[in-house]
Amino acid sequence: MTREHIFEQIRLKKSFLCVGLDTDSTKLPKHLLKHEDPVYEFNRQIIEATQEYCVAFKPNLAFYECDGIKGWQSLERSLRAIPFNCFTIADAKRGDIGNTSTMYAKAFFENLGFDSVTVAPYMGRDSVKPFLAYADKWVILLALTSNEGSADFQLQASGDELLFEKVLRTSQTWGSTDSMMYVVGATQAAMMKKVRAIAPDHFLLVPGVGAQGGSLSETAANGMNKQCGLLVNASRSILYASSGEDFADKAHAEAKKLRDEMSVLLDKYLG
């Protein structure tokens, strides 16, 4: 999916919401357990309930891998339930030496058909390049993450800048604004301007709104560019809006609420 196509969907839906499918098989509403594949059934209903309000879906690989083969089956099925006009993100945080990253790229782009994959930058250029070899596929590189541990290395000095700034600056020579996005946590609002000073035109995947406490309006104020340039993720606040039989209705309402806020912000900053 191209950058233009993503922006088109944002304008059509008046939303830059990404729904994170961090589906915990031990936290499903009880009435779903009678299904052959309860994780898939949960995802199918979440996707159906939220697709009009979001432009992207982001399965978190850990939640499928921890159920082994069964989890992988649920993931494959869930992907087939995502409409073609939604951008798909494999939240996998992969990255290894070249021949190994090539295998991960094959797994996520060819076999599972994801549009994008999150990649960790620590191993440098040749660990990221294999993911950039696919046309219209995306690397979403970790820059400044939403968690406390981001202070351990990402916010430490690296020469005369901070490490996440070096990552942003260095990695821009590896790919373009049409093949790379960056992860920047919504909990890092104070740093968003620094990110935009280095990467004004890139799309940013922004986790941390909702359960992690980040602010949507601050994110938009500091992070939005002329093509919106933001995909803001919410996972737990949508998936677990209710643990009962009405989980999909409540997810629908929660996604609509976020879309309505986003619609106002898009009007405010893009006019």
Place this chain on the structure above:
Amino acid sequence: MTREHIFEQIRLKKSFLCVGLDTDSTKLPKHLLKHEDPVYEFNRQIIEATQEYCVAFKPNLAFYECDGIKGWQSLERSLRAIPFNCFTIADAKRGDIGNTSTMYAKAFFENLGFDSVTVAPYMGRDSVKPFLAYADKWVILLALTSNEGSADFQLQASGDELLFEKVLRTSQTWGSTDSMMYVVGATQAAMMKKVRAIAPDHFLLVPGVGAQGGSLSETAANGMNKQCGLLVNASRSILYASSGEDFADKAHAEAKKLRDEMSVLLDKYLG
């Protein structure tokens, strides 16, 4: 598996060899393709042929994930073929926010039963901690990797040290020498003394001997400690020593050659 148990195996086998199971399903000897699960059959024969000369096996997750459910099945079967006295490493380079790392830990330690998993440090303490919550299981944290891209960030200044030094120093407050190892590439011989200055007692997982060109004798000279403290990995040079029907015999010979070199080095440095 405890540190003492690993050292005991090293002394018994006179080897600190780890065999990397980076098994590429497209590069298997042709005569194996008649088997129902050729990747498993290949691994089974490699494990049988090399187990007397190695103390660890390291499946590289990318090579299984890229075959989806079939790959996951091959991985599970291959793990069951590894003798109980061999240390197992999930080479997965994972690491995410706490609740997600918890899921990865469950996947690798509980469901697959690995002794250890490789973890990327970029997201900091709370991304690593969940893996350290298991007794007798190990985090193998990326410090200084064997690839060219290690120069992009790991070898850059971070305050008055290099980033990999900061990773080594900071992460030592997260776990002990009984729960953490570090990845240090054999191609980084010049830096091995710096690693040992900060982490004298930790075990190091050392990739990069063989296909990547690192030196075993330099690694031992600069990296060995009084409990050996090294697990040196070889993958392609063993797995693909022959592409014919004699692949297991050739793998056996290649593993024996490395073990014989290691035996001399153990005598030299540990007496």
